[in-house]
Amino acid sequence: MTPDPIARFLARLEQASAALPAEVRADLLEDITAHLDEVRREARAEVDVHAALDRLGxxxxxxxxxxxxxxxxxxPADLPPPATEAGHGPSEAVAGGVRPRDVVAIGLVVFGAVVGWALLFLVVQPLMPIGAIGAYLTGIVLLWSSRAWTPGEKLLATLVWPGGIATPLFLALLPTGMCTTVADPSGGPVTTCTGFTLPPLVGIPLFVAVTSAPVIVGGILLMRAHRRALATGVPGPRSRAAG
Amino acid sequence: MAGDGRGPALAQLRRGVLPYCVLAALAAEQRYGFELVGVLSDTYGLATSEGTIYPLLSRLRRDGLVATTWRESEAGPPRRYYRLTEAGERALAAFRADWRAFRSAVDDLVLAGTREGKDDA
Known part of the structure; x- marks a missing residue:
């Protein structure tokens, strides 16, 4: 015996309508049941029933x-979502609601700034610092043309020079800290240092601090862009909301 | 279900006018659901999935544009008949005026330059 197609249809309808308000659902089931009763009464053959069910949708x-x-x-059925007439294009948003181009901007600035201390090797190995500067400048252009940040935040990110504040600092300090080793007439070599050098206890933490500054600034800017994106309703999953 | 891009536009047009077509189909006489669906679907080809007319009828009833009464049928259980209320008649009359203006505006634009546009306007 084959299962009754009308009964099967009604069972599917009952299941699909479970989320509807009770009153609406009761009305709908009653109306469709009455409709199918009429179909059953009029149908001469099973093909008529199938045709009627097809037309019902x-x-x-x-x-x-x-x-x-x-x-x-x-x-949540397998229906296509209703076409939106206006509003944000969902394609612009990524996880967290920050636009991809803003993520790229921060990435380039941070990358350029962190490896920027390679400026010091400009004479020895020019390709590395040139790449870093190129990345940095591209990131800065993207950063300033974005609406995700305030002018103050953009300035902060811009002031994180390649190498952070480290670059001017080191450029200023290095030439003054020169050591020369000469052979002493009485025997062993003697090293004399002129000028000012930072003791390692201060210099190393300072170096770490100034090179990590771009990373911290980049992180802060990304978080702020993320929060603003959520606040202004640009689509993005809320599960990763900061704070 | 045309796959040439006309489908969605026609479906939207149909969905927009269907409530008033339902009201118009009830203007002259009361009808029960199955009968009304048959008129709209068979006679006018206005319903692509007939089942969606029932939620529309429920809404029109909630909005007070149609009212229902149960009537015995010669065979089978009683049927729910739909008829226009006064509010429904007013809504239909208002739509008739809107529709005339809308139809002639679209005709002027869309049929401009065609034979149909010249002759039937």
């Missing part, structure tokens, strides 16, 4: 129409 479609008419959100 899929249960999910009917439930979606009922949800639309009552203003309740449609159930």
């Amino acid at each position: 899929r249960p999910e479609e009917i439930v979606a129409a009922a949800a639309r008419e009552t203003g309740t959100p449609p159930p």
